Amino acid sequence: MNPYDPNTQPGVHLVAETLGVSEVSTLNTTYHLGSPLYHAATRMIGAAYELDERHDRVTVAAKDALRLLEPVGRGELGGARFSYAILRTAVPKLGELLTQQDRAYDQLVEAVSAYQRLQPSTQPSTAHAHEPHQERSSGRGDDWAIAGDRRLKALEAVEAGGLRFHQSAVYGYSYLSDSRGPHPAAPKVWPETVQRLVADGLLHPDTSESLYRPGQLLSLTPQGEAALREARTTAPRVAAALSRSNTPGNLGPVAVPVTVPVAGTANTASRSR
Numbered sequence: 712m713n714p715y716d717p718n719t720q721p722g723v724h725l726v727a728e729t730l731g732v733s734e735v736s737t738l739n740t741t742y743h744l745g746s747p748l749y750h751a752a753t754r755m756i757g758a759a760y761e762l763d764e765r766h767d768r769v770t771v772a773a774k775d776a777l778r779l780l781e782p783v784g785r786g787e788l789g790g791a792r793f794s795y796a797i798l799r800t801a802v803p804k805l806g807e808l809l810t811q812q813d814r815a816y817d818q819l820v821e822a823v824s825a826y827q828r829l830q831p832s833t834q835p836s837t838a839h840a841h842e843p844h845q846e847r848s849s850g851r852g853d854d855w856a857i858a859g860d861r862r863l864k865a866l867e868a869v870e871a872g873g874l875r876f877h878q879s880a881v882y883g884y885s886y887l888s889d890s891r892g893p894h895p896a897a898p899k900v901w902p903e904t905v906q907r908l909v910a911d912g913l914l915h916p917d918t919s920e921s922l923y924r925p926g927q928l929l930s931l932t933p934q935g936e937a938a939l940r941e942a943r944t945t946a947p948r949v950a951a952a953l954s955r956s957n958t959p960g961n962l963g964p965v966a967v968p969v970t971v972p973v974a975g976t977a978n979t980a981s982r983s984r
Contacts, residue, residue, distance in 0.1 A: 713886060717879050722762030722819055725879075726755060728886040729823055731899045735759055751826040758819040765812040772805045856903040865904045866931065866939040869914055875926030876905055876916050888926055905929065913938050 714733055715724035723735040732738065739752035779798045868874050873891035878884070885902040908914040913935035916927035931939065 722759035726759045755822040755826045758822040762815040765815045769808045776801045856907040861904045863942045865900045868900045869929045874929045877926040878922040
């Protein structure tokens with residue numbers, strides 16, 4: 712699960728959530744120095760920490776402005792000229808920091824997109840296109856969110872309980888958390904997959920809870936329970952069919968070893984044995 716708090720570290724949280732990683736600062740260490748992916752990862756890491764720094768500055772400036780506004784709001788006008796002078800400086804400073812924060816967020820989104828474009832293709836293989844439990848492409852732009860086994864993994868994760876859907880209060884991006892605690896071995900589920908399954912009527916978010924904290928607990932609808940049962944029944948058959956399709960037997964007659972001696976080769980075969 713994502714170890715970063717989106718309220719204090721929105722930059723590294725966004726990267727970790729988008730890429731499904733638990734450590735952002737070492738992402739570039741897996742690439743050769745000077746390679747395009749190394750440069751893209753380094754730029755993305757820097758942009759993430761830059762956004763976190765801007766977020767910290769905005770938080771401090773907002774607290775200072777609130778501290779100055781509180782006595783004014785109570786009508787305590789002692790030393791008003793001095794207080795207003797400070798306030799006139801604090802408010803524009805906060806506005807400038809917010810502008811810088813927005814710019815840092817845009818730069819991070821651009822850096823993450825550039826890094827993802829350099830990654831090897833994650834499109835599902837053609838073998839998955841014929842899975843019986845997968846619906847035919849609907850022509851929607853988010854069909855990729857349920858491609859392969861993403862649909863099944865998301866349904867199973869919700870069935871296990873504790874999966875919550877969140878939205879960042881600062882930047883509006885979506886992410887998931889497990890209220891049962893960290894489970895490193897749990898399958899990775901994408902927020903986009905959950906959104907698609909909610910739209911398809913397979914998952915239900917508890918809208919009585921806040922999207923920000925604690926997040927909306929997800930549950931299976933009756934249609935979702937039926938889809939999960941069907942997927943579990945179909946998956947072993949699909950795996951077996953794909954396994955058979957990848958064996959040499961489908962490529963032509965299988966060469967069966969025989970014991971009939973062939974002239975000129977008997978001695979060679981004996982030595983081989």
